[in-house]
Amino acid sequence: MTEDANIPPETPEQAAATGTLAARIALKQRAGGITVPVITAVVAFLLGGLVVLATGHNPLLAYRDIFDGAGLNWIFHPTTNVANTAAYNLTQTLLQTTTLILCGLAVAFAFRCGMFNIGGQGQYFVGLIAANWIGVDFAHMAALPHILLAISAAILAGALWAGIAGVLKATVGAHEVISTIMLNWIAIWIAEWLFGDGGPLQNSTQPQVPVSNAISPSAQLPVFWGAKLLQGLDIGIFIALASLVVYWAILNRTTLGYEVRAVGFNPEAAAYGGINVKKNLIRAMAISGAFAGLAGAIDMLGYLYQFGQNDVPVSQVGFLGIAVALLGRNTAVGVLFGSLLFGALLFGTTHGLTSNVIQPELAGNLTYIIQGLIVLFVGADVLILYVWNTRKRMWPRRARVAEASA
Amino acid sequence: MSDDVVLEMRGIRKEFPGVVANDNVSFEVRRGEVHALLGENGAGKSTLMNILYGLYKPDGGQILLNGEPVVFTSARDAIQAGIGMVHQHFMLIPVMTVAENIVLGTEPREGIFLDEHAAQERVRELSQQFGLAVDPTALVQDITVGQEQRVEILKALYRGADVLILDEPTAVLTPQEASELFEIIRSLREDGRSIIFISHKLNEVLEIADRITVLRRGKTIETVPVEGATEASLARAMVGREVLLRVEKKPSAPGDVLLSVKDLHVSDHRGVAKVRGVSFDVRAGEIVGIAGVDGNGQTELIDAIAGLLRVESGSIQVAGRELRHANAREMLDAGVGHIPEDRQRRGLVLEFSIAENIALHDYAKEPDSKWGWLFPHRLVTRAARLIREFDVRGGGPLTRAGGLSGGNQQKVIAAREISRDPKVLIAAQPTRGLDVGAIEYLHRRLVEERDKGRAVMLVSLELEEIFSLSDRILVIYEGEIVGEHGGDVSEEQIGLEMLGGREPAAA
Numbered sequence: 001m002t003e004d005a006n007i008p009p010e011t012p013e014q015a016a017a018t019g020t021l022a023a024r025i026a027l028k029q030r031a032g033g034i035t036v037p038v039i040t041a042v043v044a045f046l047l048g049g050l051v052v053l054a055t056g057h058n059p060l061l062a063y064r065d066i067f068d069g070a071g072l073n074w075i076f077h078p079t080t081n082v083a084n085t086a087a088y089n090l091t092q093t094l095l096q097t098t099t100l101i102l103c104g105l106a107v108a109f110a111f112r113c114g115m116f117n118i119g120g121q122g123q124y125f126v127g128l129i130a131a132n133w134i135g136v137d138f139a140h141m142a143a144l145p146h147i148l149l150a151i152s153a154a155i156l157a158g159a160l161w162a163g164i165a166g167v168l169k170a171t172v173g174a175h176e177v178i179s180t181i182m183l184n185w186i187a188i189w190i191a192e193w194l195f196g197d198g199g200p201l202q203n204s205t206q207p208q209v210p211v212s213n214a215i216s217p218s219a220q221l222p223v224f225w226g227a228k229l230l231q232g233l234d235i236g237i238f239i240a241l242a243s244l245v246v247y248w249a250i251l252n253r254t255t256l257g258y259e260v261r262a263v264g265f266n267p268e269a270a271a272y273g274g275i276n277v278k279k280n281l282i283r284a285m286a287i288s289g290a291f292a293g294l295a296g297a298i299d300m301l302g303y304l305y306q307f308g309q310n311d312v313p314v315s316q317v318g319f320l321g322i323a324v325a326l327l328g329r330n331t332a333v334g335v336l337f338g339s340l341l342f343g344a345l346l347f348g349t350t351h352g353l354t355s356n357v358i359q360p361e362l363a364g365n366l367t368y369i370i371q372g373l374i375v376l377f378v379g380a381d382v383l384i385l386y387v388w389n390t391r392k393r394m395w396p397r398r399a400r401v402a403e404a405s406a
Numbered sequence: 407m408s409d410d411v412v413l414e415m416r417g418i419r420k421e422f423p424g425v426v427a428n429d430n431v432s433f434e435v436r437r438g439e440v441h442a443l444l445g446e447n448g449a450g451k452s453t454l455m456n457i458l459y460g461l462y463k464p465d466g467g468q469i470l471l472n473g474e475p476v477v478f479t480s481a482r483d484a485i486q487a488g489i490g491m492v493h494q495h496f497m498l499i500p501v502m503t504v505a506e507n508i509v510l511g512t513e514p515r516e517g518i519f520l521d522e523h524a525a526q527e528r529v530r531e532l533s534q535q536f537g538l539a540v541d542p543t544a545l546v547q548d549i550t551v552g553q554e555q556r557v558e559i560l561k562a563l564y565r566g567a568d569v570l571i572l573d574e575p576t577a578v579l580t581p582q583e584a585s586e587l588f589e590i591i592r593s594l595r596e597d598g599r600s601i602i603f604i605s606h607k608l609n610e611v612l613e614i615a616d617r618i619t620v621l622r623r624g625k626t627i628e629t630v631p632v633e634g635a636t637e638a639s640l641a642r643a644m645v646g647r648e649v650l651l652r653v654e655k656k657p658s659a660p661g662d663v664l665l666s667v668k669d670l671h672v673s674d675h676r677g678v679a680k681v682r683g684v685s686f687d688v689r690a691g692e693i694v695g696i697a698g699v700d701g702n703g704q705t706e707l708i709d710a711i712a713g714l715l716r717v718e719s720g721s722i723q724v725a726g727r728e729l730r731h732a733n734a735r736e737m738l739d740a741g742v743g744h745i746p747e748d749r750q751r752r753g754l755v756l757e758f759s760i761a762e763n764i765a766l767h768d769y770a771k772e773p774d775s776k777w778g779w780l781f782p783h784r785l786v787t788r789a790a791r792l793i794r795e796f797d798v799r800g801g802g803p804l805t806r807a808g809g810l811s812g813g814n815q816q817k818v819i820a821a822r823e824i825s826r827d828p829k830v831l832i833a834a835q836p837t838r839g840l841d842v843g844a845i846e847y848l849h850r851r852l853v854e855e856r857d858k859g860r861a862v863m864l865v866s867l868e869l870e871e872i873f874s875l876s877d878r879i880l881v882i883y884e885g886e887i888v889g890e891h892g893g894d895v896s897e898e899q900i901g902l903e904m905l906g907g908r909e910p911a912a913a
């Protein structure tokens with residue numbers, strides 16, 4: 001056995017055509033490392049810029065505007081005083097980031113087990129509902145147990161909701177993409193009914209307004225930057241950051257994560273290794289849903305406090321979680337950066353716009369354009385891989401130089 | 407055989423990132439010769455042929471066809487120049503007929519429609535000319551693997567191939583089919599066509615080739631005529647050192663029955679009865695070989711013993727314990743080690759590191775983990791030890807298993823299974839697709855494990871492997887054991903029983 005160093009690598013195109021979803025993503029990571037997601041984002045921004053250009057505006061100014069609108073200019077003159085616009089905008093961006101981290105993890109965890117959880121939105125709603133119910137109805141509890149109870153209920157609700165899709169997949173083979181999309185709609189209509197006219201969670205004081213009661217102050221998360229009344233930044237962001245660590249630790253430091261990854265990469269080998277594949281599909285879906293349910297709880301207890309029927313169809317965080325996870329390659333660090341990016345886009349284009357470079361409506365749509373482009377590019381993994389490898393084949397020397405300097 | 411050179415590859419060089427797959431490789435093929443390209447896996451044979459077939463662009467070197475330099479940028483170019491290739495994995499469309507598959511791309515037409523009749527006629531002519539018996543009207547999904555290969559060959563001939571590349575053509579064939587293939591190759595040679603025969607099997611190459619070019623680590627080592635070449639001389643050239651081709655083993659000393667299978671019935675996932683009343687024992691310190699043509703219930707038999715497939719009736723006992731209803735984990739814990747048939751699909755999680763793969767059965771136990779918390783450094787420490795002990799090359803504990811060569815992947819699996827100290831060791835096709843060096847290692851290891859008192863059950867489609875390792879041989883045919891022999895039975899007898907006792911059908 002002396003020949004082993006000399007194996008022509010399997011061509012990624014071939015492997016990509018055959019492997020599981022998780023295996024393909026891992027493959028892509030090896031092929032391009034951090035380069036591909038960065039290129040993906042840059043290209044999406046460039047194309048978004050072209051759209052702005054097509055409307056007769058200056059894309060550079062528009063992006064600058066969004067940057068400032070997201071409060072990212074805060075780094076140039078940091079202050080903790082939210083009377084400063086940049087600081088205020090940053091707190092709002094970070095509120096969005098918090099939610100997106102958790103929604104991103106909900107998608108990423110299922111991905112690592114080889115499943116595509118499109119049901120983040122529905123799982124987020126059931127978490128939101130559970131947290132609102134506990135927050136309103138258990139009004140005389142002490143703050144800490146009240147918060148813990150509300151969060152636990154939301155996590156459980158999200159886990160159960162996603163678990164349905166897991167059970168359906170494990171028992172009758174129903175594809176999780178289909179079942180989670182349908183569960184989204186069920187959750188959306190349940191939320192519409194609960195918060196709507198005469199719904200069980202509608203507020204008790206103004207029967208003509210389809211909005212829930214506000215949760216009691218004992219269930220509200222402490223705000224540490226800005227004022228509660230002005231929707232300051234609550235400690236939920238630390239819960240989200242801790243969740244990133246938990247996510248990483250579960251996957252890489254527990255037997256549960258070992259099983260999840262084994263099933264995600266190669267269910268047949270996992271079964272041969274003595275791993276119960278069905279159990280893992282259900283459990284991974286439930287954990288995914290738990291992250292999304294937690295997102296709902298953090299939003300409810302952190303700054304929403306109440307929820308209106310009209311807000312139900314507007315919320316898109318669960319879907320943005322897909323883009324976050326895809327862009328972040330289902331890694332903890334990737335999800336963090338993906339969430340920051342989309343959090344900034346989300347707030348920077350909708351609320352924080354300071355000048356009149358572009359109309360707010362256009363700016364808001366720009367977020368969706370960029371989101372769509374990123375999902376498109378990441379989804380077209382085979383294409384990107386192909387281009388990547390063609391580049392290496394065509395200009396091997398230049399590619400190597402580029403890698404060495406990268 | 408005339409001496410005029412049809413094809414020459416001169417100074418071919420091809421690099422992949424980090425690997426030089428072909429380094430100044432040269433060889434020539436004469437008209438009407440069977441030229442074998444011999445080399446271990448990863449020696450660069452397939453890369454070289456993919457260059458010849460226009461699939462890869464070489465980084466250096468020249469291809470000369472009938473003395474003229476040619477550049478192929480696609481397989482289409484190569485085909486037009488008269489080069490045909492039959493890949494290891496066939497590329498036929500199952501729902502179309504044999505004739506339709508063969509003429510695909512250059513169909514005889516009647517208006518805009520395929521002239522089915524003309525196509526069949528053309529295929530019939532070709533198949534008669536070269537003795538390639540195949541029914542042009544049959545659907546590809548209904549024919550055997552051996553026939554599929556003939557269809558691929560016919561397809562190349564139909565497109566006018568003068569030089570035919572056969573990439574490991576016997577890997578998927580039964581011994582009978584292989585000898586039929588050799589007849590076909592001989593008749594092609596008679597017709598003046600040139601065959602490039604890629605293989606790592608020494609006996610085949612000696613049987614069929616006129617000249618042999620040996621590749622090692624991407625370099626041409628030598629081109630020799632078949633006269634005067636021996637298995638030993640070729641193996642030395644391939645591996646670069648003396649290789650023990652025969653397994654040396656002492657007579658077995660069977661002890662207690664460690665694996666006992668009685669009247670076992672198993673159905674596959676579609677509910678088709680695949681194992682039908684199989685009974686046998688494997689004792690400590692013996693290797694029992696199970697011979698049979700692929701698809702006669704071997705896979706289901708192994709899966710049942712490994713706890714991966716439900717047993718319908720009958721019994722499986724490991725060291726006297728009844729384990730008929732055990733699941734995979736329980737079987738592993740009862741002392742069944744299993745080197746699976748398909749190492750990439752089942753034996754390994756290719757994306758996992760070597761360390762993680764070695765932990766595949768034990769990650770949930772101490773010392774790998776405690777209360778669900780995994781200790782990666784412990785996995786790494788153990789993997790490092792086993793990598794040394796089992797001579798795994800090409801990476802350390804954190805190397806991705808998919809990045810290893812087939813032989814080293816198999817060593818990782820062997821390390822995992824053997825290090826768990828199993829009572830029963832099932833080895834399914836343990837050396838399929840491996841090169842001489844790795845085969846030598848695994849065979850020696852299996853005999854060593856036998857001598858340590860394990861009960862070894864060997865399932866293989868390669869009769870040679872069965873014969874060189876087994877102390878007893880069972881023959882499985884359509885889910886039943888149809889023969890049981892000591893090690894001294896003849897290959898012909900086993901071959902006959904593998905086909906259910908029928909005379910092999912005339913080609």
